[in-house]
Amino acid sequence: MEHEDPRTRILDAAEELFYGQGIQAVGMDAVRAASGMTMRRLYQHFPSKNDLVEAYLLRRDGRWRASLAVHVSRAGGTPREQLLSVFDWLGLWFAEPGFRGCAFVNSFGELGATTPVVAAAARHHKEEFGGYLAGLAEAAGAPPATAAHLTLLAEGAITTAALHGDPTAAADAKEAARLLLDAALAG
Amino acid sequence: MEHEDPRTRILDAAEELFYGQGIQAVGMDAVRAASGMTMRRLYQHFPSKNDLVEAYLLRRDGRWRASLAVHVSRAGGTPREQLLSVFDWLGLWFAEPGFRGCAFVNSFGELGATTPVVAAAARHHKEEFGGYLAGLAEAAGAPPATAAHLTLLAEGAITTAALHGDPTAAADAKEAARLLLDAALAG
DNA sequence: CACCAGTGAGAACGATCGTTCTCACTTCAG
DNA sequence: CTGAAGTGAGAACGATCGTTCTCACTGGTG
Known part of the structure; x- marks a missing residue:
């Protein structure tokens, strides 16, 4: 599943973390790690955490x-x-x-x-x-x-x-x- | 109402803030300000935010x-x-x-x-x-x-x-x- | 070869948080 | 008066967060 659309990988990781632990309890670095991204690419797809939350x-x-x-x-x-x-x-x-x-x-x-x-x-x-x-x-x-x-x-x-x-x-x-x-x- | 039990004043303030805005969105300093306390007295009554949340x-x-x-x-x-x-x-x-x-x-x-x-x-x-x-x-x-x-x-x-x-x-x-x-x- | 645009990896920055500490001041005991 | 104990007010501390920046490196272009 590593070749999937980066956006999908980020959203998959964010969904599991946000849903499982609450939104404020999950930092952007945890989303980055779980999605196997770098900070730069994460913020390229979602310019802010708010955007990521909304997309989630x-x-x-x-x-x-x-x-x-x-x-x-x-x-x-x-x-x-x-x-x-x-x-x-x-x-x-x-x-x-x-x-x-x-x-x-x-x-x-x-x-x-x-x-x-x-x-x-x-x-x-x-x-x-x-x-x-x-x-x-x-x-x-x-x-x-x-x-x-x-x-x-x-x-x-x-x-x-x-x-x-x-x-x-x-x-x-x-x-x-x-x-x-x-x-x-x-x- | 300023002469009330300090514990009650703190809990009143915490309840209004926690319930109205969410727990993580409210800092201890906001509780302190809303209850008219000093940090020292606030932590005398509730040694940690967790204790305050539980009491709330x-x-x-x-x-x-x-x-x-x-x-x-x-x-x-x-x-x-x-x-x-x-x-x-x-x-x-x-x-x-x-x-x-x-x-x-x-x-x-x-x-x-x-x-x-x-x-x-x-x-x-x-x-x-x-x-x-x-x-x-x-x-x-x-x-x-x-x-x-x-x-x-x-x-x-x-x-x-x-x-x-x-x-x-x-x-x-x-x-x-x-x-x-x-x-x-x-x- | 030189050059440039973009990347990975992660450090750095500024803000905020929970918690503790400082310090000048008051109060009361002797 | 002297000194001990406690207080108010808020600064300070260490951690964490969202976000941005650095920098060495890679791949493609002339």
Whole structure:
């Protein structure tokens, strides 16, 4: 993997470090070492740490949502089953080694108050996720309020799984989602 | 308020700064200035920043849960109404000026990976909160699974309200909680 | 060959942080 | 009064960070 695009190598190293340890806890020299770059080349690609942080968040947002969409579309079945498969995907994510919650929630808590770009990236990520769930819910014939409820469940599952280091939050959230969908589609 | 206990003055200043800006973003000199102390006196009461952070989290945990318990107990009514009043209290909290999400989730994302004391405080806070909801749910005749579902809703509402700066997440969560309770108590 | 543009490796710089030290001053005991 | 003990105010210290600079070297061009 050493012949990859330098930008990709830097972002891979930055993502692992930033996500795993927090952004402020990781110095540029650690990113340089982990990516096998020199300082000069690192700063050629990302003129400041802020630029690197922004690129890290943007790339992760795209990849995270694309991975979710792939899983849901492959789940097939009815729209209702697709909607519920979101929580299966969350369960897979929670069980990944090194899972440490939502990168956007974490970076928002750390830098949201002082770095507008981080706050905006976090908001954008959550809005896109909520909008995606709303689309799935509409296809399943559920009202918008139900979509909001499922979004809260997913959000709570992410935080709970991160804090407890326990992926069962995904199954709990899925069960609650099923009950809410039943109630919404029956009424 | 200048004649208050020095320890309280320091913790008040530290809490406002740490919660509002993040822990790493706030230097000890800022805490000193905001509390009207000298460096010497600040370090007399808290020998290191780690000690101050730990005390900040412990005190906030106690006050947060006590405030919730007072609100719920004053809500009176049936156990079911008490359980739902948790979400009313969340709505009040979300609307407070300077609300920026859960201090424990924020500090966990920032320091949880590198500072065990912070990770433990965050876990303890969430466990206590989940246990409290479980007790209310049991009194209301709801099964433990329902308590877990409501905990996820509350957790999700906190994160969502913080990111969007919009307190309506509490009302959404309350509505979902009502539906889940209805389903659980009917079955 | 001479020359130049760019690189690798890492030192250097200025700022900031957590923490400790200095020192003039006060207070009180004898 | 003399001296011991403690304080306020802030400078100082050592570490670390983000960022830039140095310098010897390489590869290609005339």
